[in-house]
Amino acid sequence: MKKVIYLDNAATTRTAPEVVDAMLPYFTEYYGNASTIYELGGSSKKAMNEARETIAGILGAQENEIYFTAGGSESDNWALKATAEAYRAKGNHIITSKIEHHAVLHTCEYLEKNGFEVTYVDVDENGKIKLGELEKAIRPTTILISVMFANNEIGTIQPIREIGEIAHKHGILFHTDAVQAFGQLPINVDEYHIDMLSASGHKLNGPKGIGFLYIRKGVKIRSFIHGGAQERKRRAGTENIPGIVGFGVAAKRAAETMQERTAKEIALRDHLIDRVLKEVPYTRLNGDRTDRLPNNANFSFQFIEGESMLIMLDMEGICGSSGSACTSGSLDPSHVLLAIGLPHEIAHGSLRLTLSEETTLEDIDFVVDTIKGIVGRLRDMSPLYEDFVKKQAAK
Numbered sequence: 001m002k003k004v005i006y007l008d009n010a011a012t013t014r015t016a017p018e019v020v021d022a023m024l025p026y027f028t029e030y031y032g033n034a035s036t037i038y039e040l041g042g043s044s045k046k047a048m049n050e051a052r053e054t055i056a057g058i059l060g061a062q063e064n065e066i067y068f069t070a071g072g073s074e075s076d077n078w079a080l081k082a083t084a085e086a087y088r089a090k091g092n093h094i095i096t097s098k099i100e101h102h103a104v105l106h107t108c109e110y111l112e113k114n115g116f117e118v119t120y121v122d123v124d125e126n127g128k129i130k131l132g133e134l135e136k137a138i139r140p141t142t143i144l145i146s147v148m149f150a151n152n153e154i155g156t157i158q159p160i161r162e163i164g165e166i167a168h169k170h171g172i173l174f175h176t177d178a179v180q181a182f183g184q185l186p187i188n189v190d191e192y193h194i195d196m197l198s199a200s201g202h203k204l205n206g207p208k209g210i211g212f213l214y215i216r217k218g219v220k221i222r223s224f225i226h227g228g229a230q231e232r233k234r235r236a237g238t239e240n241i242p243g244i245v246g247f248g249v250a251a252k253r254a255a256e257t258m259q260e261r262t263a264k265e266i267a268l269r270d271h272l273i274d275r276v277l278k279e280v281p282y283t284r285l286n287g288d289r290t291d292r293l294p295n296n297a298n299f300s301f302q303f304i305e306g307e308s309m310l311i312m313l314d315m316e317g318i319c320g321s322s323g324s325a326c327t328s329g330s331l332d333p334s335h336v337l338l339a340i341g342l343p344h345e346i347a348h349g350s351l352r353l354t355l356s357e358e359t360t361l362e363d364i365d366f367v368v369d370t371i372k373g374i375v376g377r378l379r380d381m382s383p384l385y386e387d388f389v390k391k392q393a394a395k
């Protein structure tokens, strides 16, 4: 395989070798069901408890507030659907933002079809939620505010503490989808007034198909999967012990290396952003310049199609992502890019690059040089660009 420069870490990450090493014995050696009483099952249970303890420690939570799930999407579904059901007597109104992950947005749409009302609060041009609008949206019937910690497309970090304060001031539960933030940013559930928090293993060099939902003690929440007594009877099913072990190791590793790793990523990210904005004309950065995930860069290049760019980057061994049509199977560009006010034609020319601890300065320089070439070639073929150049010349 030719050298790949992988800059799509918001989509998924490489499972760290020590994570895989830690998982392997739980397939072949310690394969016991954690619900059994013999020693073999006890090994599984012990490993699971260790992972739960690690994760709870990172968040400043209690062990019995961490519920393992099959990933971020399940955690988001659970938080929203079960809260809606459990608090139905108090009210039927939910507040979220326009730029949530589809795991939240599509769950909200489902709830709307089932008698709930949802307010989708606007964001500003940098993707920050409008706090005034959020507070104004609160009704006596509001039962839940769900706002993501950091956005997966444009990297913008939300004022989570302020949102939590607003929620609690009004006696409303606060859920945050922290799938992108967990492992990249320090999070303390008490400091941020978080009642529920979703995270996923494969976004922080852990395995795929494992996640957790933090549920604060005292929150009334219904079982999501009915069956056995696993996860305090709230999420039945034989536990995914290898996945849980891997997630625990990945979370510990991410917490321990956070400061150094993210400082390095921020330096490379800023180098990438600075070079692209300086060297590629008619380009903009999407998302907040400073309140953004350490590894996220998202650009819009005028007069070109993001999809064409991705294919040309792939030919050079570079993996990125675009907020435009084809990948999502719809003709509309990303709901996030539209929510920050980009016109369709600009949103279509978008490119998201998300770094990892393995990304080097050489990688970034190669990527910027490649982008310059590709943007140049695509614009040379673009009738829109030709028109634009002619108009400029006529001025």
Ligand SMILES: *Cc1c(COP(=O)(O)O)cnc(C)c1O
Binding pocket: 010, 011, 070, 071, 072, 073, 074, 076, 101, 103, 148, 150, 151, 152, 177, 178, 179, 180, 200, 201, 202, 203, 209, 210, 211
């Ligand atoms: C990836 C992602 C999810 C979904 O997580 P899965 O584990 O893939 O189901 C949810 N929210 C955000 C913000 C994400 O980036």
